[in-house]
Amino acid sequence: SQTIHQWPATLVQPVGSPLSLECTVEGTSNPNLYWYRQAAGRGLQLLFYSVGIGQISSEVPQNLSASRPQDRQFILSSKKLLLSDSGFYLCAWSVGSYSNQPQHFGDGTRLSIL
C-alpha cells in the first residue's frame, strides 16, 4: 500500500533562517506531488505541485521554493524565513496521468517562526 512521510512534525525557526522540509512517498510510481500551507482556522493554500522529476509549478509568489530530485521525493525550501511563513505545511500525492484523482496527505509540519 502507499504511504507518505513528512518530517519534521514540528519546527521552530528564527526569522531569516533557512528551511528544508522533506516529503517522501512509498508504494507508487510517478505520482503528482503537492505542497500546501494552512493558516490557523483557514483553508488549504496550494504552494507548489509537480508532475515529474524536476518539474515544479509555483502557485504563489513568495520566498519559498520546491524541488523534486527523485520520483517520490519532494522538498520545500527557503533561504530566509519570514514571520508570515508560519503555518501548517502539508505534502500530498495523487496518481499521475489521471485527472480528478483523490489526494493523499501526510501529517504535516507545524512551522513557527520567532
Add this chain to the structure above:
Amino acid sequence: SQKIEQNSEALNIQEGKTATLTCNYTNYSPAYLQWYRQDPGRGPVFLLLIRENEKEKRKERLKVTFDTTLKQSLFHITASQPADSATYLCARYDGYNKLIFGAGTRLAVHP
C-alpha cells in the same frame, strides 16, 4: 476563477442525528467533487468522490449528493457519533492538476 464555498460556522448536533454540510461552487460545474475529513493537527483524509452524472454516492453512514442546477453538493452523516467530530472539506479540480479546497465546516457531535 473557480470558487468553493462552505459554511464557515461550526455545526453542532446531537449524537444519533443526521449532520448535513453544504458545499457551493461558482462558474462552470466541475466534473467531480471530492470530500475530505480533517482532524486537528492532521492532514485531510479523502472520503468520497462524486461525478457530475451521479446524483448520489454512499459509503457506510456517509452520503453525498451533487446538484448541478443548484451548483451545490450536500454531505450527510447519518446516525452521527462524537467520533465524527472534525472539519469536513469540499474540493474540486481547477484544470488538470490543481485541487481547490473550500475553507471547511467544523462539525461537533455532542453525546
